[in-house]
Amino acid sequence: MRMIIVAGTPGSGKTAVLMHALKSLNERNLKSSVVKVDCLYTDDDKKFAKIGVPTKVGLSMDMCPDHYAIYNTEDMISWAMENESDFLVMETAGLCHRCAPYTVNCLGVCVIDATSGPNTPLKVGPFLSTADVAVITKGDMISQAEREIFRERVLEVNPNCKVIEANGLSGQGCVELAEEMLKSKEVALDEEKLRHSAPLAVCTLCVGETKVNKKYHRGILRRIDGFQKYEGE
Amino acid sequence: MIEEITIIGGYDKQGNKEPVEKVIIKKGEIFGVVGPTGSGKSSLIGDIEQLAQEDTFSKRKILVDNKEPSYEDRTNPRKKMVAQLSQNMNFLADMSVGDFLTLHAKCRGASNKCVNAVVELANTLTGEPIKNEHELTILSGGQSRALMVADVAIISNSPIVLIDEIENAGIRKHDALKALAGHGKIVMVVTHDPVLALMTDKRIVMKNGGMQNVVHTSEKEKQISEKLNKIDELMLNLRDRVRNGEILEEIEHIEI
Numbered sequence: 237m238r239m240i241i242v243a244g245t246p247g248s249g250k251t252a253v254l255m256h257a258l259k260s261l262n263e264r265n266l267k268s269s270v271v272k273v274d275c276l277y278t279d280d281d282k283k284f285a286k287i288g289v290p291t292k293v294g295l296s297m298d299m300c301p302d303h304y305a306i307y308n309t310e311d312m313i314s315w316a317m318e319n320e321s322d323f324l325v326m327e328t329a330g331l332c333h334r335c336a337p338y339t340v341n342c343l344g345v346c347v348i349d350a351t352s353g354p355n356t357p358l359k360v361g362p363f364l365s366t367a368d369v370a371v372i373t374k375g376d377m378i379s380q381a382e383r384e385i386f387r388e389r390v391l392e393v394n395p396n397c398k399v400i401e402a403n404g405l406s407g408q409g410c411v412e413l414a415e416e417m418l419k420s421k422e423v424a425l426d427e428e429k430l431r432h433s434a435p436l437a438v439c440t441l442c443v444g445e446t447k448v449n450k451k452y453h454r455g456i457l458r459r460i461d462g463f464q465k466y467e468g469e
Numbered sequence: 470m471i472e473e474i475t476i477i478g479g480y481d482k483q484g485n486k487e488p489v490e491k492v493i494i495k496k497g498e499i500f501g502v503v504g505p506t507g508s509g510k511s512s513l514i515g516d517i518e519q520l521a522q523e524d525t526f527s528k529r530k531i532l533v534d535n536k537e538p539s540y541e542d543r544t545n546p547r548k549k550m551v552a553q554l555s556q557n558m559n560f561l562a563d564m565s566v567g568d569f570l571t572l573h574a575k576c577r578g579a580s581n582k583c584v585n586a587v588v589e590l591a592n593t594l595t596g597e598p599i600k601n602e603h604e605l606t607i608l609s610g611g612q613s614r615a616l617m618v619a620d621v622a623i624i625s626n627s628p629i630v631l632i633d634e635i636e637n638a639g640i641r642k643h644d645a646l647k648a649l650a651g652h653g654k655i656v657m658v659v660t661h662d663p664v665l666a667l668m669t670d671k672r673i674v675m676k677n678g679g680m681q682n683v684v685h686t687s688e689k690e691k692q693i694s695e696k697l698n699k700i701d702e703l704m705l706n707l708r709d710r711v712r713n714g715e716i717l718e719e720i721e722h723i724e725i
């Protein structure tokens with residue numbers, strides 16, 4: 237079985253693109269199971285159900301959804317195995333620009349919306365720079381020039397990725413994504429490791445402090461001027 | 470530079486073989502694609518944009534200079550052969566015209582001289598002047614479209630240009646298509662607009678998802694096209710005058 241992890245900001249077109257790609261795999265008699273991880277709410281499961289793909293939803297609530305997804309990867313793999321799927325596809329919530337949930341053997345797919353402006357690829361961090369495939373969506377709404385600039389920026393951030401210009405509405409480019417999914421490696425749970433370590437997040441806020449005043453905070457604290465210190469035991 | 474592309478017919482929506490088996494489009498030629506909504510115009514355009522190799526729903530095959538394009542040619546984004554232009558496209562980048570074109574020229578490895586050439590060409594396609602220091606996002610529909618056409622003609626080096634319905638654009642459509650074809654592009658235009666459809670060399674008629682027929686634009690149609698172009702010019706001119714606050718008293722008489 238192969239594992240495909242799809243990251244990208246909310247509304248970038250992850251679900252739309254995946255629906256087309258999974259349909260195309262379906263036509264070749266290849267089965268997929270989808271896990272959608274989100275924070276509070278999602279209706280993506282209903283969309284995937286429409287194309288007959290078994291779907292599970294995980295809501296991380298007050299936890300970082302990427303951390304939550306990583307911790308639950310093992311269960312997701314067993315569930316997809318039980319479904320006798322050829323692909324486990326994980327659609328992340330895509331909120332955090334510091335985490336990148338890709339593991340070494342998965343196919344890491346970053347979906348990025350071309351209407352978000354030519355500086356976006358420079359801002360999004362590890363979920364683009366450590367991806368295998370960058371799917372650029374919504375090119376139908378911008379000029380050829382802007383598309384070409386956007387594409388170059390993506391390649392600047394991740395020179396080795398495969399760029400696919402896709403349209404989530406018409407499905408154009410999504411067969412190419414399906415091809416990449418077919419070429420990916422087998423998942424091996426015991427050997428799976430994150431490509432990019434999750435960011436430090438150990439402070440009083442992480443464990444529930446709500447007061448804003450600096451004197452209440454402990455742990456790794458970083459000031460806006462870049463000065464960082466550790467406060468506490 | 471490529472010399473021609475060949476579309477080898479596949480199947481329509483019912484799975485019947487398309488009546489048109491083969492279409493060859495040469496450099497500098499302008500081809501139209503016509504047909505009612507749902508007749509498969511967009512999927513034909515999609516097949517060309519992806520350089521389909523019997524791997525799309527229609528099972529069409531696209532040859533470039535009579536050869537199958539390599540996997541590299543089809544998928545390396547830097548080698549993209551097809552540039553697209555449509556009514557839905559807008560400039561969203563927060564930059565001035567000059568900065569944007571400079572950045573684009575740099576991305577494509579084109580010289581900086583292109584920037585002024587693009588603005589000059591764009592200004593011949595629209596009545597509202599475009600300047601380097603204008604912000605992209607405040608350009609009107611007509612200015613944006615004119616700039617996109619000029620940019621595709623000069624900076625984007627994709628040899629094939631696909632144009633999807635630019636009828637209401639407020640630009641000199643005739644000149645826009647001529648500019649693209651004149652820069653050695655293969656131009657395909659999806660349109661219902663007689664001004665555009667009749668200025669093409671040939672047009673593919675779509676029905677039921679299949680290529681039904683290829684019509685050569687007749688001499689008569691070319692003459693009609695010239696006349697329609699005059700009406701188009703008149704409309705553009707009136708549009709500019711209304712925009713500038715003039716009060717119109719009469720319109721010039723056109724011989725039809």
Ligand SMILES: Nc1nc2c(ncn2[C@@H]2O[C@H](COP(=O)(O)OP(=O)(O)O)[C@@H](O)[C@H]2O)c(=O)[nH]1
Nearest residue numbers: 246247248249250251252373374402403404405
């Ligand atoms: N114009 C356009 N809209 C798109 C494209 N891809 C997705 N969308 C729309 O963008 C919205 C968000 O897409 P969705 O797949 O739900 O995004 P997700 O949150 O990343 O899963 C939907 O309304 C889609 O129809 C595209 O390529 N072009």
Ligand SMILES: [Mg+2]
Nearest residue numbers: 250251280327
């Ligand atoms: Mg989604």
Ligand SMILES: [Zn+2]
Nearest residue numbers: 300302332335
């Ligand atoms: Zn995070």
Ligand SMILES: [Zn+2]
Nearest residue numbers: 437439441442
């Ligand atoms: Zn914290």
